[in-house]
Amino acid sequence: MSRKTPNVYGVQHVPCLPGTRTKTLAAISKWANEKTDARPIFLLLDVAGSGKSTVAKHMANQWTREGRLLARFFFSRDTKTTMSTDDFCSTVATALISRDPELKPPIKAFEELPDFGLFSFEEKFNGLVISPLAKLNRDAILIIDALDECDNENGSRDELLNALHGQQASTPRLRILAPGRPEFDI
Secondary structure (H helix, E strand, O other): OOOOOOOOOOOOOOOOOOOOOHHHHHHHHHHHHOOOOOOOEEEEEOOOOOOHHHHHHHHHHHHHHOOOOEEEEEOOOOOHHHHOOOOHHHHHHHHHHHHOHHHHHHHHHHHOOOOHHHOOHHHHHHHHHHHHHHHOOOOEEEEEEOHHHOOOOOOHHHHHHHHHHHOOOOOOOEEEEEEEOOOOOO
């Protein structure tokens, strides 16, 4: 059996086997379906090798089958692309467009701003993800797997965490499933 090269969509992972992790999957599903819950982020924290990415892959498959507006980014220390936030916002925006083409005009308009390259990570996250969802009044789910494997040498993970924290009260709801190891900053 050949191992698939890690990529930001998590093709290297497999979903849960039938009948396994049922309580965890049920808790995540309940959280994602809550309309009045004020907790937009579900942190699934555990030690390495405990199956967090398997759960993330399972939920990505389930939400895709259900037709939910979904984006995902699987971090991994195996490649520069999968441990960096350089393409995070554009990857998430592209995934959202693939699920709902009506998101394309506001996302493309933001990307075409002359000073786009000068924006901070948080400004790009808000402009490419949060604002387009708000303009169309759409709820969405974002899976950020292995958040602890996001490189923080130059503060990238800090920027990502700050952007996520800053949108906690966003409307419409952006639900974020974030499995990872229980690092202090996470």
